[in-house]
Amino acid sequence: xxxxxxxxxxxxxxxxxxxxxxxxxxxxxxxxxxxxxxxxxxxxxxxxxxxxxxxxxxxxxxxxxxxxxxxxxxxxxxxxxxxxxxxxxxxxxxxxxxxxxxxxxxxxxxxxxxxxxxxxxxxxxxxxxxxxxxxxxxxxxxxxx
Amino acid sequence: xxxxxxxxxxxxxxxxxxxxxxxxxxxxxxxxxxxxxxxxxxxxxxxxxxxxxxxxxxxxxxxxxxxxxxxxxxxxxxxxxxxxxxxxxxxxxxxxxxxxxxxxxxxxxxxxxxxxxxxxxxxxxxxxxxxxxxxxxxxxxxxxx
DNA sequence: GATATTTTGATTGTACACAATCTTTTAGAG
DNA sequence: CTCTAAAAGATTGTGTACAATCAAAATATC
Numbered sequence: 001x002x003x004x005x006x007x008x009x010x011x012x013x014x015x016x017x018x019x020x021x022x023x024x025x026x027x028x029x030x031x032x033x034x035x036x037x038x039x040x041x042x043x044x045x046x047x048x049x050x051x052x053x054x055x056x057x058x059x060x061x062x063x064x065x066x067x068x069x070x071x072x073x074x075x076x077x078x079x080x081x082x083x084x085x086x087x088x089x090x091x092x093x094x095x096x097x098x099x100x101x102x103x104x105x106x107x108x109x110x111x112x113x114x115x116x117x118x119x120x121x122x123x124x125x126x127x128x129x130x131x132x133x134x135x136x137x138x139x140x141x142x143x144x145x
Numbered sequence: 146x147x148x149x150x151x152x153x154x155x156x157x158x159x160x161x162x163x164x165x166x167x168x169x170x171x172x173x174x175x176x177x178x179x180x181x182x183x184x185x186x187x188x189x190x191x192x193x194x195x196x197x198x199x200x201x202x203x204x205x206x207x208x209x210x211x212x213x214x215x216x217x218x219x220x221x222x223x224x225x226x227x228x229x230x231x232x233x234x235x236x237x238x239x240x241x242x243x244x245x246x247x248x249x250x251x252x253x254x255x256x257x258x259x260x261x262x263x264x265x266x267x268x269x270x271x272x273x274x275x276x277x278x279x280x281x282x283x284x285x286x287x288x289x290x
Numbered sequence: 291g292a293t294a295t296t297t298t299g300a301t302t303g304t305a306c307a308c309a310a311t312c313t314t315t316t317a318g319a320g
Numbered sequence: 321c322t323c324t325a326a327a328a329g330a331t332t333g334t335g336t337a338c339a340a341t342c343a344a345a346a347t348a349t350c
Binding site: 011025030048066 | 151153154155156158159160161162163164165166167168169170171172173174175186190193194196197209210211254257258260261262264268269270274275277278279281282283284285286288289290
């Protein structure tokens with residue numbers, strides 16, 4: 001009687017589903033705030049990296065965000081068209097495409113700085129639980145990669 | 146000096162990012178096993194609902210999975226073409242489209258039953274931590290919706 | 291130094307995800 | 321009964337995600 005196996009197959013008994021659903025719902029919470037900046041969620045996390053690191057290659061960006069060039073190439077072209085980043089080939093190694101932030105991109109940071117607190121306010125989880133969740137997620141992420 | 150705000154804007158200080166990255170990486174872990182069944186991850190969670198509930202409307206499916214008709218309609222047509230589900234309008238209320246599982250869909254469950262254990266084995270997180278993560282994710286999901 | 295291999299992005303094709311809009315059907319107000 | 325409003329899916333358009341493939345450039349090997 002493989003009842004145990006069938007029970008494990010239930011949606012409610014799987015860790016993957018709340019993870020998948022939470023990620024989507026959190027991104028949905030960001031949307032109204034990011035709309036004001038004219039960014040999608042993925043564009044927002046790319047800009048977060050740019051605000052920290054100023055200039056880096058597509059490869060490095062992909063490593064930081066767990067994204068590949070198939071996702072990043074068109075997305076970076078959109079951010080370039082918006083005027084927030086610049087794309088140029090490295091002179092030392094022309095295989096590398098260097099992504100750098102523009103003054104307009106730096107300015108955007110002034111508006112974006114309010115986003116985390118605004119989203120945090122409408123989630124309402126205790127500091128302790130949020131910290132615990134944070135640690136467990138990074139632990140899992142480490143096991144996965 | 147708004148340094149606090151800037152720190153909160155760092156990728157590493159946001160809960161959303163490990164959530165987003167974990168969800169993607171977990172789905173990636175499922176891929177080799179789901180490929181054998183000929184299902185994508187989203188198709189898999191739809192089938193998980195079908196194995197539990199046999200017949201329900203698109204609306205109910207969307208509520209269970211946090212998905213809308215724009216995602217479900219084409220996906221359900223693909224599952225119908227594969228022969229795992231049937232789609233028909235309700236006689237009581239022709240606005241409702243009833244999704245039901247076929248014998249082939251039921252058979253697929255026999256193979257799918259091994260998937261959770263296989264994925265769980267390559268993640269290697271303690272039973273206790275997994276349980277804690279599970280509870281925190283559902284708690285967050287509750288706050289979000 | 292010529293050739294094979296590796297690295298880096300770009301491109302192509304498939305599959306979500308969701309906002310906005312449209313159509314059909316039902317339910318409600320008068 | 322009639323007209324209006326609401327509900328359920330379907331459709332359309334934009335934006336990821338990612339596997340697979342391609343092309344250019346750099347490195348390694350001989």
